[in-house]
Amino acid sequence: MQAAMRQLADMRAVLLCILLSLLPFSHACPKECSCNGNAKVVDCRGRGLYDIPHPLHPDTQELYLQDNRIRGLGSMAFREIPIVRVLDLSNNSITSVSPTALLGLRNLQRLGLAYNNLRELDKRLFGPIRTLSHLDLSHNSLWGLSGAMGDNLRNLSHLGLAHNRITRLDRSLLEALTRLDSLTLRGNPWRCDCQIIGLKLWLETYLFKGGVVDEVICSHPEEMRDRDLQKVPYQVFHVCMTTSYHYLFANIHHLETERLLRSHAHGNHAHPSSHALHIPIGEGLGGGTGGGGGGGGGSLPECEPKQRHRPVNLRHAIATVVITGVVCGIVCLMMLAAAVYGCAYAAIMAKYQRELKKNEELAAARKADHTTGDEKEPLENAIA
DSSP: HHHHHHHHHHHHHHHHHHHHHHHHHTTOOTTTEEEEETSEEEOOSSSSSSSSOOOOOOOOEEEEEOOOOOEEOTTTTTTTOOTEEEOOOOSSSOEEOOOOTTOOOOTOOOEOOOSSOOOOOOOOTTTTOOOOOOOOOOOOOOOOOOGGGGOOTOOOOOOOSSSSSSSSHHHHHHHOTTTTOOOEEEOOOOEEEEEEEHHHHHHHHHHHOEEEOOOOBEEEGGGGGTTTTGGGGGGGGHHHHHHHHHHHHHHHHHHHHHHHHHHHHHHHHHHHHHHHHHHTTTSSSSHHTTTTOEEEEEHHHHHHGGGGGGGHHHHHHHHHHHHHHHHHHHHHHHHHHHHHHHHHHHHHHHHHHHHHHHHHHHHHHHHHHHHHHHHHHHHHHHOO
């Protein structure tokens, strides 16, 4: 009998422990935070937290963690709240975010990471999320965003990048954000050189479609400082086209020179000048020349492996020549079209001037005839 009573007491104790262990989870709300009745909104703002509070109710839909001291987000940091829609971590001290920190948050719509110390974000961070519509990364130390993030942010309607250290922004990222309504870019040290033309073109298209953007103020180079990129005329970037042409032709010249030198070297590998010319190009015969007594026979093994790369360089040269030919052809067509237009315009204006002069002469003749007729009529009346 006593054994049965003891077993019954043990069972009661086990049930009591189970109930006590389940009790916090039925009303899971961290002691540092305040929650509404069903724990769907958790407010942990300004509580001096150094980490994500626990436990969190799995039905939590909004979590506010602003104005704390959180320094990093580890892997699956929010696995307890898989259906959260709003997550705000603004004004903390976050310096690192794990690539899998947001793993499992398939319903996240708004994410706030403003006023932190972020320097970079892994391109995989937003991979699991397809519903994100509002992302605020302003007031950090970001150098830029990977173009690969664009595929994961296609539903984004607002992107905040103001007051970071961004000098350039990948145009492929912006072109992927087809639903973007507003964008903040001010307060970044934009480098307005030839590589920013893509951003300027995208901004013009974006504004034409009704998008909202604040401003892109140039910081570099010095002659572009404090100028608004949207108001800079394209004539300023005319030198970029010229530079591209120079680069293409210089590349062709370099490849052709390299090919000729290699041909000369393989045909006269014992000649000292061929070794001297190949050393600066970096394709050279350093092993043969430094062998000290190896002579022409010693340099031959160094030359033979290099022959495998000749078809690759030849293809590069051909491709460069083709591209240059296409570019030059387009430029020639544009110049021809401009010349035709100019000639047509000059011919039309000349014809117009001739007709105008002819009409003026006819008008003057008619006026002269009318005056002569008036003078003849009184004379005829006097004779009569």
